[in-house]
Amino acid sequence: MDHHFALHSRLEADTAFIADWALSRVLLMNDARYPWVILVPRRAGLSELHDLSHAERLVLTEEIARASGKLKALTGCAKINVGALGNMVPQLHVHVIARNPGDAAWPGPVWGNGTAEPYAPQSLTNACETFRVSL
Amino acid sequence: MDHHFALHSRLEADTAFIADWALSRVLLMNDARYPWVILVPRRAGLSELHDLSHAERLVLTEEIARASGKLKALTGCAKINVGALGNMVPQLHVHVIARNPGDAAWPGPVWGNGTAEPYAPQSLTNACETFRVSL
Numbered sequence: 001m002d003h004h005f006a007l008h009s010r011l012e013a014d015t016a017f018i019a020d021w022a023l024s025r026v027l028l029m030n031d032a033r034y035p036w037v038i039l040v041p042r043r044a045g046l047s048e049l050h051d052l053s054h055a056e057r058l059v060l061t062e063e064i065a066r067a068s069g070k071l072k073a074l075t076g077c078a079k080i081n082v083g084a085l086g087n088m089v090p091q092l093h094v095h096v097i098a099r100n101p102g103d104a105a106w107p108g109p110v111w112g113n114g115t116a117e118p119y120a121p122q123s124l125t126n127a128c129e130t131f132r133v134s135l
Numbered sequence: 136m137d138h139h140f141a142l143h144s145r146l147e148a149d150t151a152f153i154a155d156w157a158l159s160r161v162l163l164m165n166d167a168r169y170p171w172v173i174l175v176p177r178r179a180g181l182s183e184l185h186d187l188s189h190a191e192r193l194v195l196t197e198e199i200a201r202a203s204g205k206l207k208a209l210t211g212c213a214k215i216n217v218g219a220l221g222n223m224v225p226q227l228h229v230h231v232i233a234r235n236p237g238d239a240a241w242p243g244p245v246w247g248n249g250t251a252e253p254y255a256p257q258s259l260t261n262a263c264e265t266f267r268v269s270l
Contacts, residue, residue, distance in 0.1 A: 048215050050204035054197070061196040062189070069185035079225075080183050083218040087234060087242035090214075099222060107222035112243035 004044035008091040023059040031116035035098040046092035067096040139179035143226040158194040166251035170233040181227035202231040
C-alpha cells in the first residue's frame, strides 16, 4: 500500500471503479462505445513504465495480460489494444480496450477520436459488476 | 530462436533494423516526426500480449522498459507513449515513442495522424546507429 496514492481527478471523473488488484486499481472507462478498462498502479508519483520498480513492473505486466485475456474472452473482440500514453493525464495508467472492425474508431486508435458516450447509470453499474466478476 | 518468425511485410516496409535483443527485434519507424521505436518479439503466430508465455512476457516487459527509459534519456522528451494495437498489422509489436508538446500529433496519439515523413537515407542510417548505441 502507498498511502500517498490518489487517483488523478481526470481519471476519477471519466471512469468507474471495478476492483483493486495486487498492484493496480482497475477502472471502467465511462464510454459505452468500447469495452475499455484502465489499470492504475496504486503508487504515487509514477508517470512512465520505467518509473516502476522491476518487481512492480512484473506484477503490472501480469495484470495487463490478465485484463487483456479476460476482456478478449468476455467480449469475443477481434483485437485488444493496450496503451500507456499519458500525454494529458500524467499519472501512469494503462488502457486495455476491446476493438472490433466497425467500431467508432476502427482501425485507428480510440484516443482523441470523437466524444465519449457515457453509460446510463444502471448500465454502468451492471458493466462494472460484469467486469468485476469476469476479469 | 523461432525459425518460423518472419517480420510482417508492413513492418518490413515502414521500419529500419536497429538490433536484435534477447526476445525482440528492435526497429526504427521511418518517420522523422518522432523518435519512434518498435519492438517485435521474434516468435511466430503472436498477436496479443497474452499470447506470450509468462516467461517471455517478463522479458518483453523489461525490453519495453529499457527502450522507454533509454529513449527518454536520449531525447529528453516530455513523455513516452507505449502501445500495442495491431488493428492493421496483426503481428504482435509494441510501439515506444518519444513525445513532446508541439509535435505533429500532440497531445493525441501518433497512430493514424497525418502522413509519415521518411528520413533521408543517410539520416536513417545515422539514426539507427545512434539508437543501436544508446538503447
